[in-house]
Structures are given as structure tokens and as C-alpha cells.
Amino acid sequence: MTALQEYQRLEASALWRPAPEEQRREVIVSIGEATLVISDLTDRPLAHWSLAAIARANPDETPALYHPEGDPSETLELAADEAAMITAIEKLRSAVDRRRPRPGRLRGIGLAASCAAVALLAVFWLPGALRDHTLSVVPDVKREDLGRALMTHLERMTGLPCVAPEGLQVLQKFSARLPEVSGQRNALIVFRSGVRDTVRLPGRILLIGRGLVESYEEPDVLAGYIIAEQLRAQESDPLGRLLDWGGIMASFRLLTTGTLPDETLRDYAETLLTAPPLPLTDEGLKQGFQRLSVRATPYAYALDPTGEKTLALIEADPFASAPPQPLMSDGDWLRLQAICGG
Incomplete structure (x- = not known):
């Protein structure tokens, strides 16, 4: 335009x-x-x-x-x-x-869409069934393709990710240290601007704002945000959230063609940077920190510096009295903090 x-x-x-x-x-x-x-x-x-x-x-x-x-x-x-x-x-x-298209032009499209919706309901009974069936058959490689496509649209608002080579090497080791419950690792990507804390995309792609890397003296805060996003992904599939946003036709399109329209991905990407994070329970967070041997207290104070709103998580820290092995060396943390080139 x-x-x-x-x-x-x-x-x-x-x-x-x-x-x-x-x-x-x-x-x-x-x-x-x-x-x-x-x-x-x-x-x-x-x-x-x-x-x-x-x-x-x-x-x-x-x-x-x-x-x-x-x-x-x-x-x-x-x-x-x-x-x-x-x-x-x-x-x-x-x-x-x-x-904008005029109403008369949309009548034929509206009629066809209505017929398609009726047909889908007749086959699957409920839109939720179509969504769940689609999620069960989409392979991991297709999920990653959709996540990368979403990231391309996000880059129009955030700019390109940070790619200092030594920082990227540390980030890969850090991802291996914090695997998913399935044992698979996340693709961790740090952005210079636009990403406030973390944003989870389909395909285990996790976008990180540079503030989580540069504003803290230890990597435990960053690890806490990653654990929280893993827990959210367990409770609400990132691809499922995309399909919920796109509606029944998005599920049908992905199921039948293996793709989603570029405009659907673009419009959804525009909502991701300001979408509020899904809430998590203190018990769920405690289990996540315990599984990956990470202290919960630094993350709790990052959420609320006073500790008043996160007192339950601080008190439930499984490593409050006996700290686990450090997440990385001081040298690696300094290299990761320089991933955006200063």
C-alpha cells in the first residue's frame, strides 16, 4: 500500500x-x-x-x-x-x-462458507472435535514450519533476532539443560526489541526479550520464564491456540492442505506480542522447577520485586535451602548477556 x-x-x-x-x-x-x-x-x-x-x-x-x-x-x-x-x-x-469488499460480493462466499460449515458439523459434530483431530495428526515438522512463519511476521514488528555467535552457542546448551517433559528441547531465540518477556510459538519455538538476559545477574530468572512457558504449552497447545483464534475453517484448512493462509498467520502474529500470559498455579510451577532443578525464588521476585504477590511460590521453592547445580558458568552467562551485541 x-x-x-x-x-x-x-x-x-x-x-x-x-x-x-x-x-x-x-x-x-x-x-x-x-x-x-x-x-x-x-x-x-x-x-x-x-x-x-x-x-x-x-x-x-x-x-x-x-x-x-x-x-x-x-x-x-x-x-x-x-x-x-x-x-x-x-x-x-x-x-x-x-x-473493503461490498456486501453483494460476499453473498456467494457466505453461502459457500455456510454450506461448508454445515458439512463439517455433520462429519465431526463439534468444531472442537475437528480441532482436536487436527492437532493429533499435524506432525512436528509442520508445527515448526508454522512457528517459523509466525516468527517471520513478528519480525516486521520486532526486528531480527540477536545472533552473536558465542551467545547462540550458550543458548543452545541452555536449551538442552531445560528440555520439555518429552525430553525434546526448545528453540530459544532472543529479540532485541518488541518481545516483553517470552512468547511461545508452535514447534517448541520460544521467543525471549533481551531484558530477561541483560537485566539480571543470574540465569535463574530466564530459566523460570522458560519453565513457565513449558507449563503453559502443556496446558494449552500453542498450535491449538492458533486454531482457536482462526476458527473452524483454520482447522479444516490445516487438516486438508497442511497449510494456513498467510493472512491468518499475519493477523494472529499481531495479537501475540500483547496477549496476556495464561495463568499458572503455584503447585504446577513448583513441580516444573523441581523437575528441572531450578530455583523458583529468583523468578518469583522478577514477577514481583516485593515478593508479596508471589510469596506462595517463594515459600514453595524446592531448592530454598539446598541450591542445585548452577545452570551455567559465569563466563557463559556473560557471553549470553552479550548475544545482542551490547
């Missing part, structure tokens, strides 16, 4: 309110490949709004007030002196609106 390329380096200051009961906060707004990126003043992404689904609450008035289409509870306010960004958003909204 020509209009998109014209504004990709544009930034503006704005006021963002994530929910009606919360205070407005000052943020920086920029235009990405397919999203409006809302970041705090330290350039940490807070939200991604799809450029195809931005609505304006007060046309022709200033300050301009925007919200995601269908969700007026989250708002973004641009003052009159940010006219360049307001003009850019309005131009992109107009371009998207011109590309």
Missing part, C-alpha cells in the same frame, strides 16, 4: 487509555507494517492496533479520538499539533475502506 510506505517513519506523542477505569498515559505512536504501534516513553510496545480496524470517535474534531473498531473502551487521543499523524491515520483508514 503506497500510503503505508509514505508514513512508516512517522511518530507522534499521544494519550492512551487502555480501559475506561484507568488513567490516560503519555505514549509514542508509530505506524508499522500492518499496525499502529503504541509504545511507552522507553520504546517498549504496549499495544498494536490493526490499521484495518481503527475507528474515529469524533470525526472532524480535535483532539482526534481513536479506538479499535468495535471496542470504544480503549482510546488514543492525538492533539491538534499532531496533525501529520492524524492526516496519516485518516489517509490509511480511507485506503482501507476503499479496499
Whole structure:
């Protein structure tokens, strides 16, 4: 889209309110490949709004007030002196609106989709059965292909991963030290920006924000986040979450063709960086730390520096009195901390 390329380096200051009961906060707004990126003043992404689904609450008035289409509870306010960004958003909204299919064109597609849905229900009875059947037959190599495809779309928002050679070697050894319950290792990938903590993709691909590597004096915090993501993957298959998001047609498409549409993967990728992590129980975390011989206390204090909200996990630390073998040498930890090149 020509209009998109014209504004990709544009930034503006704005006021963002994530929910009606919360205070407005000052943020920086920029235009990405397919999203409006809302970041705090330290350039940490807070939200991604799809450029195809931005609505304006007060046309022709200033300050301009925007919200995601269908969700007026989250708002973004641009003052009159940010006219360049307001003009850019309005131009992109107009371009998207011109590309929207008209209702008449969708009647045939809607009828065909309805017939297909009825046929699928007749064969599998419930969408959940189709999803579960698909998950049971998709091979590991296809899961990894989908995970890599999702990561390609994410890189448009995060940039490329960190690849300092010595850091990558340490990361591979660290992955072997923290295998899945099945004995298989994760593919650990550190990103310079965009990833807040960790993001789990299909195919045992785990994305890590550089802050988990650079902001702590020991690797136990990073290990804790990896263990937590392993537990979430056990409770909720990352590929299953993708299929849940894509709906019954995503399951049918993957089952019959072995692929998913690129636009489905792109749109799903836009939700991953700001999706809240699935909750875990203290007992489940304790078992995960015990299985892999990792201290739970450093991770608990990383979640809450006061320890008040994670006191149960701190008290349940299986290695509170007798620390296990170090996860890696001090030299390896320093090499891993330099994986992004400083």
C-alpha cells in the first residue's frame, strides 16, 4: 500500500487509555507494517492496533479520538499539533475502506462458507472435535514450519533476532539443560526489541526479550520464564491456540492442505506480542522447577520485586535451602548477556 510506505517513519506523542477505569498515559505512536504501534516513553510496545480496524470517535474534531473498531473502551487521543499523524491515520483508514469488499460480493462466499460449515458439523459434530483431530495428526515438522512463519511476521514488528555467535552457542546448551517433559528441547531465540518477556510459538519455538538476559545477574530468572512457558504449552497447545483464534475453517484448512493462509498467520502474529500470559498455579510451577532443578525464588521476585504477590511460590521453592547445580558458568552467562551485541 503506497500510503503505508509514505508514513512508516512517522511518530507522534499521544494519550492512551487502555480501559475506561484507568488513567490516560503519555505514549509514542508509530505506524508499522500492518499496525499502529503504541509504545511507552522507553520504546517498549504496549499495544498494536490493526490499521484495518481503527475507528474515529469524533470525526472532524480535535483532539482526534481513536479506538479499535468495535471496542470504544480503549482510546488514543492525538492533539491538534499532531496533525501529520492524524492526516496519516485518516489517509490509511480511507485506503482501507476503499479496499473493503461490498456486501453483494460476499453473498456467494457466505453461502459457500455456510454450506461448508454445515458439512463439517455433520462429519465431526463439534468444531472442537475437528480441532482436536487436527492437532493429533499435524506432525512436528509442520508445527515448526508454522512457528517459523509466525516468527517471520513478528519480525516486521520486532526486528531480527540477536545472533552473536558465542551467545547462540550458550543458548543452545541452555536449551538442552531445560528440555520439555518429552525430553525434546526448545528453540530459544532472543529479540532485541518488541518481545516483553517470552512468547511461545508452535514447534517448541520460544521467543525471549533481551531484558530477561541483560537485566539480571543470574540465569535463574530466564530459566523460570522458560519453565513457565513449558507449563503453559502443556496446558494449552500453542498450535491449538492458533486454531482457536482462526476458527473452524483454520482447522479444516490445516487438516486438508497442511497449510494456513498467510493472512491468518499475519493477523494472529499481531495479537501475540500483547496477549496476556495464561495463568499458572503455584503447585504446577513448583513441580516444573523441581523437575528441572531450578530455583523458583529468583523468578518469583522478577514477577514481583516485593515478593508479596508471589510469596506462595517463594515459600514453595524446592531448592530454598539446598541450591542445585548452577545452570551455567559465569563466563557463559556473560557471553549470553552479550548475544545482542551490547
